[in-house]
Amino acid sequence: MISMHKLKSVDFYRKIPRDLTEASLSGGGLSIIAALSMVFLFGMELNNYLTVSTSTSVIVDKSSDGEFLLIDFNISFHALSCEFASVDVSDVLGTNRLNITKTIRKYPIDINLKAIGSEFQTGPISRVIKHDDEVDEEHHEGSVVLKGLNFDKVAHMYPILVVNFYAPWCYWSNRLKPSWEKAAKIIRERFDPEMDGRILLGRVDCTEEVDLCRRHHIQAYPSIRIFRKGSDVRDDHGHHDHESYYGDRDTESLVKTMESLVAPIPLASQQLASENKLGSVADDDKRPAPLAGGCRIEGFVRVKKVPGNLVISAHSGAHSFDASMMNLSHIINHLSFGKKITPTEMSDMKRMLPYLGRSHDKLNGRAYITQPSNSNANVTIEHYLQVVKTEVVTRRSHKLVEEYEYTAHSSLVHSLNIPAAKFHFELSPMQVLITENSKSFSHFITNVCAIIGGIFTVAGIVDSLLHNTIRIMKKVELGKNI
Numbered sequence: 211m212i213s214m215h216k217l218k219s220v221d222f223y224r225k226i227p228r229d230l231t232e233a234s235l236s237g238g239g240l241s242i243i244a245a246l247s248m249v250f251l252f253g254m255e256l257n258n259y260l261t262v263s264t265s266t267s268v269i270v271d272k273s274s275d276g277e278f279l280l281i282d283f284n285i286s287f288h289a290l291s292c293e294f295a296s297v298d299v300s301d302v303l304g305t306n307r308l309n310i311t312k313t314i315r316k317y318p319i320d321i322n323l324k325a326i327g328s329e330f331q332t333g334p335i336s337r338v339i340k341h342d343d344e345v346d347e348e349h350h351e352g353s354v355v356l357k358g359l360n361f362d363k364v365a366h367m368y369p370i371l372v373v374n375f376y377a378p379w380c381y382w383s384n385r386l387k388p389s390w391e392k393a394a395k396i397i398r399e400r401f402d403p404e405m406d407g408r409i410l411l412g413r414v415d416c417t418e419e420v421d422l423c424r425r426h427h428i429q430a431y432p433s434i435r436i437f438r439k440g441s442d443v444r445d446d447h448g449h450h451d452h453e454s455y456y457g458d459r460d461t462e463s464l465v466k467t468m469e470s471l472v473a474p475i476p477l478a479s480q481q482l483a484s485e486n487k488l489g490s491v492a493d494d495d496k497r498p499a500p501l502a503g504g505c506r507i508e509g510f511v512r513v514k515k516v517p518g519n520l521v522i523s524a525h526s527g528a529h530s531f532d533a534s535m536m537n538l539s540h541i542i543n544h545l546s547f548g549k550k551i552t553p554t555e556m557s558d559m560k561r562m563l564p565y566l567g568r569s570h571d572k573l574n575g576r577a578y579i580t581q582p583s584n585s586n587a588n589v590t591i592e593h594y595l596q597v598v599k600t601e602v603v604t605r606r607s608h609k610l611v612e613e614y615e616y617t618a619h620s621s622l623v624h625s626l627n628i629p630a631a632k633f634h635f636e637l638s639p640m641q642v643l644i645t646e647n648s649k650s651f652s653h654f655i656t657n658v659c660a661i662i663g664g665i666f667t668v669a670g671i672v673d674s675l676l677h678n679t680i681r682i683m684k685k686v687e688l689g690k691n692i
Contacts, residue, residue, distance in 0.1 A: 236676045244669035251661045259654045263647040271515075271599055271641040279515050279597075279614070279637065284508040284544040285522065286323045287631075288579075289537040291429045292316040292330035292505035293454065296525035299511050301518030307511075309525055314509035318502040323541065326502050339528040340458035342389045352395030356412040358422040370409040370471050371437040372455070375423055377416050380431040380530035386459050393464035401472055409472045427503040429536075430529035435499055436471065454499040459528075506543075515637050523630035533588050536629045539579040540591070545633075546571045547597050547614035569615035578620060578631075592632045594619045599641040 287295065295316060296309040316330040356364060356373060365371050374390050376383035394411035401409050416423035416431065426435065434455035457463055507522060523538070524531050551570065573593070580589045597616040616635075 234673075234677060236680070237673045240669050240673045240676075244665050247665050248662055251665070252658060255654065255657050255661060259649055259651075263649065264644050265647055267643045267645070268640050269643050271637075271639055273515075273599060273612070273641070277515055278512045280510055280512055280548055281520060281635070282510045282544065282546050282550060283520075283542070284506070285631070286319055286504065286506045286541045286543060287522070288321065288323075288504045288539050289429075290505050290522075290524060290540075291427055291503055292318050292332075292507075293427075293499070294430050294524040294526050294529065294531075295505050295507055296523055297507065297509075297511065298521040298523070298525070299513055299518065300521070301514055301516050303514060303516055305514060305518070310511055313511060314507060317506045317508075319504040319506045320502045321504065323504070323506070325506060330505070331498075339456075340460050340463060341385050342392075342460045352391045352393070352398050352411065354410060354412040356414050356419075356422075358419050361414070361422060364410065364412065365437050366439060368403070368407060368410045369439045369475050370468075371439075372409070372411050372468065372471070373435050373437065374411075374413045375416055375426070375428045375431065375433040375435065376413060377431040377530065377532065379417070382528055382530050383432045386432050389459055389461045389464060392461045393468065396461075396465050397468045400469075408475050409468060411468070424503075427499070429503070429524060430526055430531050432529070452499050508543075513635075517634075517636040520633040520635065521630050523628055531628050533626075533628050536588075537580060538589070538591055538629045538631045539577075539581075540631055541577045542573045542575070544571060545573045547616065547635075548599075548612060551611060551613055569617070570613045572616060573618050576620075580622065588625050588627075588629055590623045590625045590627075590629045590632060592621050592623055592634065594621075595633060595635045596638070597635055598638045600644065601641060602644045602646075604646045 297311075297314050299305065299307045299310065311332045316332065317325045318327055318330055319325055353374065354364070374386065376386070378384075390411070390413070397409060397411055403410050414422060416428055436453040436455055438452065455467065457467060511520065513520070522540075524536060547570070578591045580591070595616045595618050597614050599612065599614050602611050
């Protein structure tokens, strides 16, 4: 058993009786300064211990999401109709996907970018539209010429008005013209406009009636529209309610379609045609016409992780477009790569790395507006995006978030082709790996002890120097020997 005397003999902190110590004013001041210094440095050390420390490295991309990448976007086009808006994807490996519809949604929008009506339903795109054989023969005109001055009057005279909006320079309009006039003549003979009065076929030359075609949002030629008396409601903003015909364009098919339109309407009836449907006309041949001239396109596409293009333009296999009148001005509401980052994930990431997350949706809210004119026609808007993946890993080897950030450069390009909005993307083969560094608690305790012990020791040395200096100065003043 160790005796109390032996235990006292190893005491490192032997005590001096209080009566043998002397307090001084300088010592009291230094004690206060030392205490404040200890508290300040302890707080700094504690803050440093609690602050997240990271290290950044660049490594070869080892993504867990495979060889494909998600592109999520929401873009509003002021003057591109949902009827012909097409989303295409291509890459350097030869992939070429046209008019993607499965993961894309389109909403007609007005000039204020507000959605009008429900989602625009895109029909089948693979079917080849049938035309009559091209024969050089004269054809008699059977349709009625419509102009801006008489269009509304005629539209309200007949329960069904079917109009061919065409352009004389258009190849497809010229292919349709003989069939259209033959069909119009046959329908006129079977359903006399004066005696029967249930249907009338007309035509509008969009090179002459520009305002009329613009009012009905005609962007491609030929466009066949079905107007129903009583359902064609228009206001100051050009809203309307009618249908577009996408069926075959040969004479037989046109006549059959017109007859099916007339069949549900009783002879000499003044009932609104909106109370009746198309009867036997296939849904694929007829769909509601877009409610406005603009379109908001949203959704996502999957692309390979190689340089490629996302292209949005007007596309049709049986229509022509006037490139000089096309306007692909747009506002990018959202554009990002990879999986969507939730607000919670973004908050956690900002807590660790405040500078991250600023470029994963860099183009959000950007507007690219052009006005077609003689000097600014056929304008394609191109965006060049360079994408880099960033991965954040916590101290417990938990993957906090994977995000793709990108730089963007945009330009306007004059082209002889139909204008488009092009997004050229190129992914870096490297990725940025950000790892949270763990801090040792023992290291924190050691630093705290060093702060306390260091300040205490230094303060003691300073106090000793001050005390001895003052004592020597007093002896000098009294004339005593030092």
